Amino acid sequence: MTEQNKHTIYGKDGKPSTDRPWIFRTYAGHTNVWATNTLYKDNLSKGQTGLSIAMDLATQCGYSSDHPIAKPEIGKVGVPINSLDDFHVLFDGIPLEEMNTSMTINGTAMWLLSLYVALAEERGVDVSQLRGTTQNDLIKEYLARGTYIFPPEDSMRLIVDMYEYSLHNIPSWNASNICSYHLQEAGATPVQELAFALVTSITILDAIKERDCFTEEEFERCVGRISFFVNAGMRFVEEVSKMRSFCEMWDEITQERYGVKNAKYRRFRYGVQVNSLGLTAEQPENNAWRILIETLGVTLSRKARCRALQLPAWNEALSLPRPWDQQWSLRIQQILAYETDLLEYPDILEGSVVIESKVKQLKEQAYAEINHVLELGGGVEAVKSGYMKSALVTSQSQRMGRLANGEQIVVGKNKWVEGLESPLVSDSDGGIFMVDAKAAQKTLDALEETKRNRDDTRVKAALTRLEEEAKSDNNLMEASIECAKARVTTGEWSETLRGVFGEYRPPTGVDGQSMSIKEDNASLVSVRKKIDDFIETYGYRPRIVVGKPGLDGHSNGAEMISVAAKHAGFDVIYFGIRLSSVDIVQSALEENVDVIGVSLLSGSHNEIMTQLFEELDKNGAKDAIPVILGGIIPEPDYEGLKEKGVKRIFTPKDFDPMIVMGEIMDVINEQKSK
Amino acid sequence: MSKNLNRFDAMMTPEIKDMVERAKSLEKWPLARLISLFETNTEQAKQARHCVMSSLKDSSKNGLILGITGTPGAGKSSLIGELCLSMLAEKPDLSIAVLAVDPSSQRSGGALLGDRTRTNFPVNDKRLFFRSQASDLDLGGVGKKTYQVTRLLRQLFDIIIIETVGIGQSEIEVEQLSDHTCLVLQPLAGDQVQFMKAGIMEVPNTFIINKCDEDSLAKRSYHLLKTSLKLVNVSLNKNSENSKNIFLTSAIKQKGIAELTHFLLQLESDSSTRKDVQAQEYFYLGKWIQQEFGRFGLTLFKQSENTIFTSQQSYEEKENKLLEIMKEMIPSLSCSR
Secondary structure, eight states, X not given: OOOOOTTSEEOTTSSEEOOOOOEEOOEEOOSOHHHHHHHHHHHHHTTOOEEEEOBOHHHHHTOOTTSTTTGGGTTSSSBOOOSHHHHHHHTTTOOGGGOEEEEOOOTTHHXXXXXXXXXXXXXXXXXXXXXXXXXXXXXXXXXIIOOOOSOHHHHHHHHHHHHHHHHHHOTTEESOEEEOHHHHHTTOOHHHHHHHHHHHHHHHHHHHHHHTOSOHHHHHHHHHTOEEEEOOOSOHHHHHHHHHHHHHHHHHHHHHTTOOOOGGGGOOEEEEEOOSTTOOSXXXXXXXXXXXXXXXXXXXXXXXXXXXXXXXXXXXXXXXXXXXXXXXXXXXXXXHHHTSSGGGSSOTTTTOHHHHHHHHHHHHHHHHHHHHHHHXXXXXXXXHTOHHHHHHHHHHHHHHHHHHHTSSOOBTTTBSOOOOOOTTTTOTTTTOOOOOHHHHHHHHHHHHHHHHHSOHHHHHHHHHHHHHHHHSSSOSHHHHHHHHHTTOOHHHHHHHHHHHHOOOOOXXXXXXXXXXXXXXXXXXXXXXXXXXXXXXXXXXXXXXXXEEESSOOOOHHHHHHHHHHHHHTOEEEEEEEEEOHHHHHHHHHHTTOSEEXXXXXXXXXXXXXXXXXXXXXXXXXXXXXXXXXXXXXXGGGHHHHHHHTEEEEEOTTOOOHHHHHHHHHHHHHHHHTO | OHHHHHHHHHTOOHHHHHHHHHHHTTOHHHHHHHHHHHHOOSHHHHHHHHHHXXXXXXXXXXXXXXXXXXXXXXXXXXXXXXXXXXXXXXXXXXXXXXXXXXXXXXXXXXXXXXXXXXOOOOTTOTTEEEEEEEOTTOTTSSOHHHHHHHHHHHTTOSEEEEXXXXXXXXXXXXXXXXXXXXXXXXXXXXXXXXXXXXXXXXXXXXEEEOOXXXXXXXXXXXXXXXXXXXXXXXXXXXXXXXXXXXXXXBTTTTBSHHXXXXXXXXXXXXXXXXXXXXXXXXXXXXXXXXXXXXXXHHHHHHHTHHHHTTSOOOHHHHHHHHHHHHHHHSTHHHHHO
């Protein structure tokens, strides 16, 4: 055999080899099960091997499509799933035994896995052959994503139930996928991302240990099934160091804390979606370069390379992406993997003094934070006390402050903002993805039909069993699978467990927060002057209520507006997320506010704002309390929203919070002078 | 003086009259707007307050003002939510207002009021009213504005709950404006109780050890608290004048809620639990005059208190009278004010 050199990858046979690329994934699902089934079959015919299923918010939050809170959301950010009948349509013509199916599902993860198992059984597929992942990371839901339902302890029980069931029955299923992705979107620093994600995995593994349902060998396999979903931002040198830290720390934790002997089960397996938070609505074409650079962080280092990658679309800050936008992102991956020589080399960062030192520092800081959280009582306690949430809100406020102060440069946003207009955004459909109203009706009709055709006695018996077992210590998987087969609906399954466990609202993390904007910042000085004048004239401090109607739980925007408003000098009533229009209007009336601030990102703004103004009108307050709206709102919708009564619309372009506050004061003053 | 009164009466605009009528039937928005009048610092609002209070004089209500205080994390908001629902279940014709007071930022003057996220009240139920209030820069957490609003709410609701963060000083303020004060604590661990100052232990009428999800912990906390109350000579004898009560509650396990509900409803129906309104007026007039005119003002107030407290006048009239007296003493005030 010839002598091997250090810049070549050698296979097991000692011959030079190259790596296979990571899995290219597209997160997909919309409108209804028929449209999504067509989309999947189309993607599969193009050579895609895995499915990544996006469900709509009602499905994620445990409501059937006919629930009032679900109606504005049907088919918006994903496919609506009401019963096993829907799953039969969704997977029609798709061989389950050949699929790797990843479901972004959390609060109702057990329900969706039960539907998948029930589908396989009804089709006669051997359940043990199923492969895939349920996201099922509730801690990050409480912290950043908002589709939680039950209290933390009960959620942990459901997660452990799923690990126990999966290991024994579907050994290739990843019962949960621990996400640091959403933490970074919520403002987490690399150290916080490392620490909080690893705390989450420790919390789950500790709970599994405590149940004592596995042999030592089974437990090792179970550790091996834990996978991660990570984020990567613009600071790609730091990001690559973060990924190397993740790998080393996971190896150390699984070995030292859990005694996992087999190195295979200690490997840090992760998928990635790169950062959307840093993408801009200004000069959106620049985002294509940003996405490429973010991709480097998770691909450069062979040792810490992702197993699967999905990229956001260049226009995400403007609207939900269209198929062409997604295709453009897919091309970035294909060019990097197939045109460059990246996959021909071993780890090109191995031995770098700089990277090694950076990794050492990140690890030290992350371990310190992990130990701190564990001393506070672990992941569940740090959710309940609001410690982790509050740390994230602080980081996000600091980031907003840096942008507003110009300390962090974002091209096209706070530097080099002048530029030629992009021909890409003046496209005829304006970059909006529209959901057809008739498609939602089809979903509702199918739900009606399922309810008509099912055996009510069997449904009742299945739900009673679910309720009773929920009150006991039994594993709830079998009872849920029976519910699925009996054609219980998503709403009924969730409602039954809500009745037993109750609903949970985690701490908001906004209490006591402040924004690090310099006291002499011109827009801050200007808005404070406006507020002082207001107090002088009217004898009280202006009052704003901030809340999120609907089911979309991405609360960053609402939190930042609240913290900024307090910093400007408002009295802010923060009402949180997952509210109905009736909730918001009642809070505005009881608090007698000067303005209502609403934040929406799920694309359901038209329907929800209609509901909100109807409710205001019912109470005689439609023209008396002005409403402002923030979020991802496509420009073509502005006019209709303003006709409904919205006074101002703020989008990610409005990054200077104090300019936003100044405009809100203008709206209040316009109202007062009426 | 008579000039002032006339000005007051002229302020009873049809709009305010309408608001008062609708607020009496607990309609949310008119009631909320009236509350704002009691939080507004203008001459006009002051006159309106006088009118509102005189038109509510014959109100049959004399609500119980219940101060609920305690450290952050003790679970006050969730407990209050539970108690409200449980009291309504017991006595369906009851009406309850919750006034949640949170501190204002010393830097910007603004405030983030987040208690609403923690209370799961049903919507469109007139029997329950929730309002957030910023403490302004009053150090005690609750202050003049809170007092003003309780004046109004007392005439409209059976029970008014003031929720505030307790950090030493505010217990004393809350005690001033409440008929009954409860201190909510978490189950106590070891020597934690020893650090509680004697002064603070004397203030609350009732101690609630919340989050007693576990029996043994609850019992231990109960005995720890009892021992430390004895140490600072606070009486636990139920028959004596200054007796203290201790309740153990758990919202999750639904423990102790029924007992506490029963106890609070008894307080509500016992009119002897209400504090003397004049004493409260005296306290807040004194506080106001001291803020405005310092010790000099306070001395003057004490000298003239007999003239001020003789007639059946509203708080606003007393304020004006006091201001007249100040103006007499400091002629330059007449020009500037």
